[in-house]
Amino acid sequence: MDSKFKQLVIDNSDSIVQKWMEEIGSLKSGNYTATISDELYEGTNREFVNVIFTSIRNQGSTKAVEDFSEKIINLGWPLSYITDGLQVFRRVSTEYLLTQSDEMDSTYFSNVLTSVDNWVEPLIRELVNEYSGSWEHILSLQRVALQELSAPLIPVMEGITIMPLIGTIDTERAKLIMENLLEGAIKHNSEVVLIDITGVPVVDTMVAHHIIQAAEAVRLIGSTCILVGIRPEIAQTIVNLGIDLSNFPTKSSLKKGFTKALEITGRHVVDIEVKENNIEQLIKSIQGE
Amino acid sequence: MEPQSCVNIHKEWDIVGARQLGREMAKKLGFGTVDQARIATAVSELARNIYLYAEKGQICFEIIDNIEHRGLCMTAVDSGPGISDISQAMQDGYTTSGGLGAGLPGVKRLMDEFDINSEIGEGTRIKAIKWVR
Ligand SMILES: Nc1ncnc2c1ncn2[C@@H]1O[C@H](COP(=O)(O)OP(=O)(O)OP(=O)(O)O)[C@@H](O)[C@H]1O
Ligand SMILES: [Mg+2]
Numbered sequence: 001m002d003s004k005f006k007q008l009v010i011d012n013s014d015s016i017v018q019k020w021m022e023e024i025g026s027l028k029s030g031n032y033t034a035t036i037s038d039e040l041y042e043g044t045n046r047e048f049v050n051v052i053f054t055s056i057r058n059q060g061s062t063k064a065v066e067d068f069s070e071k072i073i074n075l076g077w078p079l080s081y082i083t084d085g086l087q088v089f090r091r092v093s094t095e096y097l098l099t100q101s102d103e104m105d106s107t108y109f110s111n112v113l114t115s116v117d118n119w120v121e122p123l124i125r126e127l128v129n130e131y132s133g134s135w136e137h138i139l140s141l142q143r144v145a146l147q148e149l150s151a152p153l154i155p156v157m158e159g160i161t162i163m164p165l166i167g168t169i170d171t172e173r174a175k176l177i178m179e180n181l182l183e184g185a186i187k188h189n190s191e192v193v194l195i196d197i198t199g200v201p202v203v204d205t206m207v208a209h210h211i212i213q214a215a216e217a218v219r220l221i222g223s224t225c226i227l228v229g230i231r232p233e234i235a236q237t238i239v240n241l242g243i244d245l246s247n248f249p250t251k252s253s254l255k256k257g258f259t260k261a262l263e264i265t266g267r268h269v270v271d272i273e274v275k276e277n278n279i280e281q282l283i284k285s286i287q288g289e
Numbered sequence: 290m291e292p293q294s295c296v297n298i299h300k301e302w303d304i305v306g307a308r309q310l311g312r313e314m315a316k317k318l319g320f321g322t323v324d325q326a327r328i329a330t331a332v333s334e335l336a337r338n339i340y341l342y343a344e345k346g347q348i349c350f351e352i353i354d355n356i357e358h359r360g361l362c363m364t365a366v367d368s369g370p371g372i373s374d375i376s377q378a379m380q381d382g383y384t385t386s387g388g389l390g391a392g393l394p395g396v397k398r399l400m401d402e403f404d405i406n407s408e409i410g411e412g413t414r415i416k417a418i419k420w421v422r
Contacts, residue, residue, distance in 0.1 A: 170301050202308060202326070204333040205391045212389075233326035240327060241334075241395035242381050 005115045008100060009093055010057060016096055017049050023088045024048075036077075044075070048085050056119045062126065069130035073138075082127050090120045151177040153184035159191040159265045162254070166199030174210035181214050185223050192261040193218055196254050198229030208243045215248045224249065224264055228257030295349040296336075298367075304336040307348045314350050315361055318421055327399040328361060328419055334392040335365035335415055341386060343369020343413065353418070360401070360420040368412035375407055 009016060024045050028036075051068045072082060097112045098104075150173050154162045161184055165177070185193050195211065197203065203211075215225035227250045230238075235252075238245065251257035262268055294314075296307040311332040315325045332348060339346035346367025353360045372378045379397065384390035397403040400417040407413040 168305050170305075202329050202333050204330050204337065205389045205395065206333075206337060208391075209389045233323040236323050237326050237330045237399065240398045241330070241391045242398065243389065243391055243395075 002115045019092045073134045151180040155188040160261045161190040162194045164196040178214045192224045194257045196229040226257045228254045293351045298339045299345045307336045308332045331396045331399045339367045343367035362418045365415045371409040372407040
C-alpha cells in the first residue's frame, strides 16, 4: 500500500509541488519571512521541496537534509519555516492522495495518513535536529570565544600587568578572573597588577567580594593589586553598600593607576624636552637667517 | 512603558535582565546616573538573594507618579525558606553563604524606603522605593 502511494506522489510530483509552492507562498506575507526577497524565498522553497522528494524517494539521504538546514540557519530563518513547510507538505499530499481514489472508507483514509506520516516524520525529526544541532555548535563556539575575552591579561611592561574588565560579571566569570589573575601575575612575574573596571556596569556585593578576594590572593604571592577605573557612581554605590576598600589601593583612572604602578616599580615618566628644544632651535635657525 | 513590569528569576542571568529593566525604568523616570546605579545595584542584590537562597522568585517594578511624589518601587518576592531572624539578616556582615553580608543592609541604604517581610517556610517579600528628587 505504502509503495503504491509513494509511486503516486512521485509520479505526480509536479502538481503536488505546485500546490505546495502556492500555499507556502501565501505564508510569506505578514509572516516572519516578510522582508525576504521573492526570488530568494522562491528559490529556497524549490530547494526545500526537492529535499522533501529526495528523502521520500530514497530514505536516508542525510547529506541533502544537512546542507539544507545549514542553509536555513545561515540565512537566519526561523525553525518554523521548516516545520510549516513540512506541515503544508503533509496536508497537500494527503489531500492529493485522497482525491486520487474513489474508495473513501476509513481503512483507506487511515492508510493514506499513516503513509504520509511515515515519510514526513523522520524528515521533521532530522531537519529539526540538524537545525538545533547547528545552533548548539555555534553557541558553544561563542561561549569559548567569550571565555577567552572575559578575563584578559596584558603585560604592558616589565613587572606591570593590566586586566581590563568589560561587561557583566557573573560567578563563572568571577572565578575565571581570579584564576587568570594569579596565573598571569606569576607567569609574567608582575610586581603590580591593575584591574580596570571602567567597563563593568554594576559592582554589587558579589563582584566586590570576588575582586577583594582576588586582590588578597595577589597580595599573598607578593604582588600589589590596584583597582582602577572606578566611576563616580560606582564609588558611591560601593560606599552605600558599606564595602570597605581601604585595605587595598584604588585609583579613579587607569592613567593614575599606571603612574602609581611605575612609582611602585621604581620608575617615572620623563618628557623628552631636550629633543623638542633641538627641533625648535633648528626651525629658528632656518627661519632666522 | 507599562506602569508595572516583572522579571522572573530562575537562573543567574535573569539577574542581569532584572537589573537592565530597573535601570531602564529609572532612566525614563529621570533619575540621574548615580541613582540609576544605586537602583541597578539594589535590584542586583535582591535578585541574587532570590537566586541564591530561594532558587526562584520574581522582581516587579512599579512607577509611582502622583501629585505628592514620583519614584520607582521594586518588590522582590519568593516562596523560599524565609529568614528566621530579620534583624540579624539586616546587620552588616551577617551572611550564611560566605558572602560579604552587605546585600540587605546595603539595599536599605541605597534606597529611600525599605520594607521586609519574611515567614519561615513561606517565603520573603521585600519592597524598596527610590524617590525622584
Ligand atoms: N530571599 C531570601 N530568602 C532566604 N534567606 C535570605 C534571602 N535574602 C537574604 N537571606 C538571608 O539573609 C542573609 C543576609 O543577606 P545579605 O544579602 O545581606 O548577605 P549575603 O547574601 O549573605 O551576602 P552578600 O549579599 O553581601 O553577597 C543571607 O546570608 C541569607 O541567609
Ligand atoms: Mg545578598
